Amino acid sequence: MKKRTYPLGKVYGLLEPGPVVLLTTQRNDRLNVMTMSWHMMLEFEPPLVACIVSNRNYSFELLRDTKECVINIPTAEIAKTVVACGNVCGRGLDKFKKFGLATEPATLVRAPLLTDCYANLECRVVDTRMVEHYGMFVLEVVKAWIDPKTKWPHTLHHKGFGEFMVAGKRLKLPSKMK
Amino acid sequence: MKKRTYPLGKVYGLLEPGPVVLLTTQRNDRLNVMTMSWHMMLEFEPPLVACIVSNRNYSFELLRDTKECVINIPTAEIAKTVVACGNVCGRGLDKFKKFGLATEPATLVRAPLLTDCYANLECRVVDTRMVEHYGMFVLEVVKAWIDPKTKWPHTLHHKGFGEFMVAGKRLKLPSKMK
Numbered sequence: 001m002k003k004r005t006y007p008l009g010k011v012y013g014l015l016e017p018g019p020v021v022l023l024t025t026q027r028n029d030r031l032n033v034m035t036m037s038w039h040m041m042l043e044f045e046p047p048l049v050a051c052i053v054s055n056r057n058y059s060f061e062l063l064r065d066t067k068e069c070v071i072n073i074p075t076a077e078i079a080k081t082v083v084a085c086g087n088v089c090g091r092g093l094d095k096f097k098k099f100g101l102a103t104e105p106a107t108l109v110r111a112p113l114l115t116d117c118y119a120n121l122e123c124r125v126v127d128t129r130m131v132e133h134y135g136m137f138v139l140e141v142v143k144a145w146i147d148p149k150t151k152w153p154h155t156l157h158h159k160g161f162g163e164f165m166v167a168g169k170r171l172k173l174p175s176k177m178k
Numbered sequence: 179m180k181k182r183t184y185p186l187g188k189v190y191g192l193l194e195p196g197p198v199v200l201l202t203t204q205r206n207d208r209l210n211v212m213t214m215s216w217h218m219m220l221e222f223e224p225p226l227v228a229c230i231v232s233n234r235n236y237s238f239e240l241l242r243d244t245k246e247c248v249i250n251i252p253t254a255e256i257a258k259t260v261v262a263c264g265n266v267c268g269r270g271l272d273k274f275k276k277f278g279l280a281t282e283p284a285t286l287v288r289a290p291l292l293t294d295c296y297a298n299l300e301c302r303v304v305d306t307r308m309v310e311h312y313g314m315f316v317l318e319v320v321k322a323w324i325d326p327k328t329k330w331p332h333t334l335h336h337k338g339f340g341e342f343m344v345a346g347k348r349l350k351l352p353s354k355m356k
Binding site for chain 2: 010018035037039040041051052076083129138165166168169170171173174176177
């Protein structure tokens with residue numbers, strides 16, 4: 001999937017609809033990836049994103065220690081991989097090898113981009129004040145990538161216990177909302 | 179729409195897919211409603227929800243002062259109303275009257291339930307530490323209501339500037355995830 005850079009001011013439109021994402025992290029040579037649904041926008045530009053990573057997840061310590069990650073947005077085409085990544089812990093396992101995940105280097109952070117996700121957001125942790133209370137990290141998206149061929153992504157939206165809603169039809173209404 | 183109570187432990191499945199919601203607030207006899215997309219789950223049970231309400235919104239002061247609100251989850255059937263509520267400020271306007279919004283009393287908070295939304299979550303503000311930084315309120319859902327007839331709600335998912343994705347088909351995969 002050949003990607004182009006995406007304007008930071010438009011990133012909110014990718015995360016606001018609530019897709020399941022894959023969070024990649026890297027500490028030294030050790031990579032990890034986790035499935036995540038608890039995230040929200042905090043600010044349009046520069047785009048700030050809050051996300052919850054439990055301290056029971058291996059990704060928690062990688063994110064806390066490196067303060068870098070990539071938010072990768074998958075579509076229904078790779079739904080089985082998305083669930084597989086959420087079902088096992090990466091502490092003793094290389095999920096990239098096990099699930100055959102192709103990666104590409106990011107430009108501003110060390111964690112990799114997942115090739116088969118239609119959008120990738122390179123992020124730095126900018127606020128850790130709520131990490132202790134809720135496992136909440138505030139991320140700034142510093143670089144965004146998108147597959148220009150994916151016009152209407154069939155994103156996954158988790159409803160619990162492996163049940164997902166797949167993004168449906170488009171609805172456009174006159175609006176003054178950003 | 180006749181509703182029944184909904185178990186608090188299952189509330190996360192309503193908000194996790196990222197639907198646009200309508201936030202109702204009430205201070206004394208003054209009601210307001212705003213359209214909101216920036217929210218996420220923080221905890222399963224009791225369900226904790228973080229949401230962003232800008233201090234430019236009239237709802238900000240009602241929520242800050244009363245520490246109570248209702249999260250109402252609409253479906254595509256009332257999309258025009260959802261957009262209309264997001265396009266005007268309630269400070270000098272009764273949106274309920276203007277848009278013909280039917281309400282019902284909540285049981286544990288003063289803000290009303292919106293009758294035409296398929297789910298209603300009565301909430302109390304439990305953490306205001308991040309209000310100053312991001313307009314972030316942490317809400318505890320204290321009572322939940324659902325329309326038992328709405329099996330697969332066509333929720334709205336905002337992509338920006340009045341463009342929405344409407345909830346599509348169901349996908350169920352074997353999963354150990356909650």
